[in-house]
Each structure stands twice: as C-alpha cells, then as structure tokens.
Amino acid sequence: MTRHKIFDMTFASIYPLYLAKVERKGHTREELDRVLTWLTGLDAHSLRAAQSSDMTLEEFFANAPALNPNAELITGVICGIRVEDIEDPLMQKIRYMDKLVDEVARGKKMSSILRGS
Template sequence: MRLEKIFAIQWANLYPMYLKKAEAKGRTQSELDQVIRWLTGYTAAGLRKQNEGDADLETFYGKAPKYNPNAALITGMVCGVRVEDVEHPLMRQIRRLDKLVDELAKGKPMEKILRG
C-alpha cells in the first residue's frame, strides 16, 4: 500500500481496530487510551473528539498536542518492520503506536509499555 493511502486512513476507522485487538486480549479501552494519550499528548477529551471526528492519520498525528519525547525508546518489530528503521517520520509515528498496541495486547505491563 502506498504511503499516501495509509496516511489518508481515518483515525475514527482505525481506533476501533486497535480497541478490538486490545480487548480481545483482555485489555481495556482505558488502557488503550492511556497508551495513545501517552504517545500523542491528547487529553481524554481531545482523544474522544478525534475518535468521533473525520481526521485522517496525517491530521491526527499532525495535530497531536505533544508527541512524547520518549517515543524514540519504542523499538522492535511490528508487521515485519523494525520500527526504529522506518525512514518516513509520519510512518514511524504510526508504527510506534502499532508497536505499543501490540505490546498492550501481548499483556506487557503498562509501566514497560509507557517506557517508565
């Protein structure tokens, strides 16, 4: 899939997929939201607004209030791709969240997911 198509995916369509993945493994919406808010800096109300809006991924990440400086600590493989090797900055942000959701679904403790 071309990057332009990925960046045009609506956040409100992607969020339920992340939630389904987390809940299928016994995690909660609250935990998922905590991970997303940690990475992007959205408040609970701000994230709720994004979940109900029509922003694409480029807009969702572009309007993120404060991308976490510890995001650089997110490393490893997701979908066969090493997160830290992704060259395109927006794609790297997307893959970092994918990695965090994977870790959440695998039952990793929140303090480790949030690089605490």
C-alpha cells in the same frame, strides 16, 4: 517519495480495530487510551473527539500536541519492519502507535509500555 494509503485512513476507522484487538486479549479501553494519550500528548477529551471525526492519521498526528520524548525508546518489529529504522516520520509515528497497541494486547506491563514514565 510514495504516499502511503494509511496516511489518509481516518483515526475513527483505526481506533475500533485497536480497541477490538486489546479487548479480545482481555484488556481495556482505558489501557488503550492511556498509551495513545502518552504517545500523542492528547488529553482524553481530544482523543474522544478524534474518534468521532473524519480526521486522517496524518491530521491526527499533526494536531497532536507533541510526540512523547520517550517515543524514540519504542523498538521492535511491526509489519516486518523495525520501527526504529523507519525513515518517514509520519509512518514511524503510526508504527509506534501500532507497536504500543500490540504491547497492550500482549499484556506487557504498563510501566514498560510507557518506557518508564
């Protein structure tokens, strides 16, 4: 299986891009952090630590306590691919995260983004 370059990107390099995207659309860091903690099971302190470390996305998800059980309810297209059809578990988690960030930026209701949680 081909190793994707995105696996080795740092969370610290991705987070500012996510933040800029949601803020550009009139949303907040708190909304972004809420969906990221919901997805990963990380607390706010651990999320902040990941933002200032050289942790890769692979390490970020490996160190996350647990993927939210409702993450499998995340569906739709990101980068032209249906997230529910992605076979590589790590790539699917990364694309789940991308999808949630897109939903925050689009102004979707938080209860919908968090799949009823």
